[in-house]
Amino acid sequence: MxxxxxxxxxxxxxxxxxxxxxxxxxxxxxxxxxxxxxxxxxxxxxxxxxxxxxxxxxxxxxxxxxxxxxxxxxxxxxxxxxLASSEGQPAGVLRVSMGIVFGRLYVLPLLGEFLRRYPAIVPDWHFDNRQVDLIGQGFDAAIGGGFDLPPGVVARKLAPAHRVLVAAPEYLQRHAPIQMPEQLPQHDGILIRSPQTGRVRSWPLTSRNQEQRPLHLRQAMTMSDSDAACAAAEQGLGIALVSMPFAVPYLASKRLCRVLPDWYVDDGSVSVYYAERKLLPGKTRAFIDYLLACFEAQGLAKQFDAMAGA
The missing domain is CATH 1.10.10.10 (Winged helix-like DNA-binding domain superfamily/Winged helix DNA-binding domain)
Incomplete structure (x- = not known):
């Protein structure tokens, strides 16, 4: 042996x-x-x-x-x-990668209750907006959207990954009402640059009726982070296309408003990723099940759906 x-x-x-x-x-x-x-x-x-x-x-x-x-x-x-703990409870170091702002807004608040349930688990959480090599870098799980799914990795959907157009009330008051996507090229755009490729991605807009139109904004500035783009839009500097999870707090406080609320960008799903194994470690299974249950209980999938409240 x-x-x-x-x-x-x-x-x-x-x-x-x-x-x-x-x-x-x-x-x-x-x-x-x-x-x-x-x-x-x-x-x-x-x-x-x-x-x-x-x-x-x-x-x-x-x-x-x-x-x-x-x-x-x-x-x-x-x-x-x-079976690492004396009671047979899930135990060990739990390495999870997640986006900086998304993790702080929606995952970190769940940590206290999670540790009360599983005190033998030791979180080792990495906050980074770049996609990680889940298996190669030794992570138990990763949370994000728009990831390529390499061999040996599976995903469980947490919520839709929708992007929406937003602007400050002050900006909208200074301009004529925006009623169609064809009017967008006349407006200053706060565009998102991919931290992976460095390029500004071209997005198609999708309507409530699943009609598609090209999205064109005058490039006034670029950001590599949706939360930063929201903060710039809040200053009345233009229209930003941002991920719903980042837009939600700004929209709820009325610091930003939806532009063309019947239109959005579909960017797939926000998911939790983990290695495809016949037997997952107890710590990983406990985290995934807890995360899915919390997202369901808090109705986050509905909050992140661009058409749910539009």
Missing amino acids: ESFSSLECFITSAEVGSFAEAARRLSITPAAVGKNVAQLESRLGVRLFQRSTRKLTLTEAGQRFLGEVSESFRSIQYAVAN
């Missing part, structure tokens, strides 16, 4: 392609990783890796062995994690 640590070192090294990176993730030294892999190769009587100064690659035997043991090893690993 091969030792748990030897198998863990082999599988992690194979996944990341480096003894040094595997050591960092396992919190041991690269020498210890190399020693464990060497001992495993010795006991099996085969070479699992081709080693060079630049690259670590699996041999044919190593690829076959990885395919045979990795899933079973993960199942054992997750079962052990699920």
Whole structure:
């Protein structure tokens, strides 16, 4: 029977392609990783890796062995994690990535009750507006919208990801009423630049009746964050196209108003992403179930639906 640590070192090294990176993730030294892999190769009587100064690659035997043991090893690993506390409650460090403002507005307020239910879970939450490599960077879950779905990752929908046009009452009072999308090119636009690509994306507007029109605004300025765009629009500087979760507080306080309230941009869904596994760690399952239940109880999906209250 091969030792748990030897198998863990082999599988992690194979996944990341480096003894040094595997050591960092396992919190041991690269020498210890190399020693464990060497001992495993010795006991099996085969070479699992081709080693060079630049690259670590699996041999044919190593690829076959990885395919045979990795899933079973993960199942054992997750079962052990699920029983990590003395009462058998979900336990361990919970690494979650989420957008900065979205996380602070809608996820962080849920933390207190979550920890009261699951005191053995230790949150390690990362607030970042960029998409993360969920599996490669070792996250248990990520929350966001418009993410590419890489192999091995699944998503559970939390709410629609709609974007809406907003402006300050002061701005709208200075201009003639805006009744059709064709009038938008006459107005100053506060446009969103993608933090990933650096480009200003072109969006089609969709009506309540599912009619589509191009969206054109005069580019007065660009922002890389919807909350910043809301703050700029609040100063009467133009019309902004922003995500509903960021617009909701401004609309509720009447600091901003909807422009063309029968039109919106459909950007898919806000979802929670996690690795596709037969057996999820208890900490991850507890978090996902709790998050979905809270979004349902608070009616956030309806709040984020651009047509629900229009």
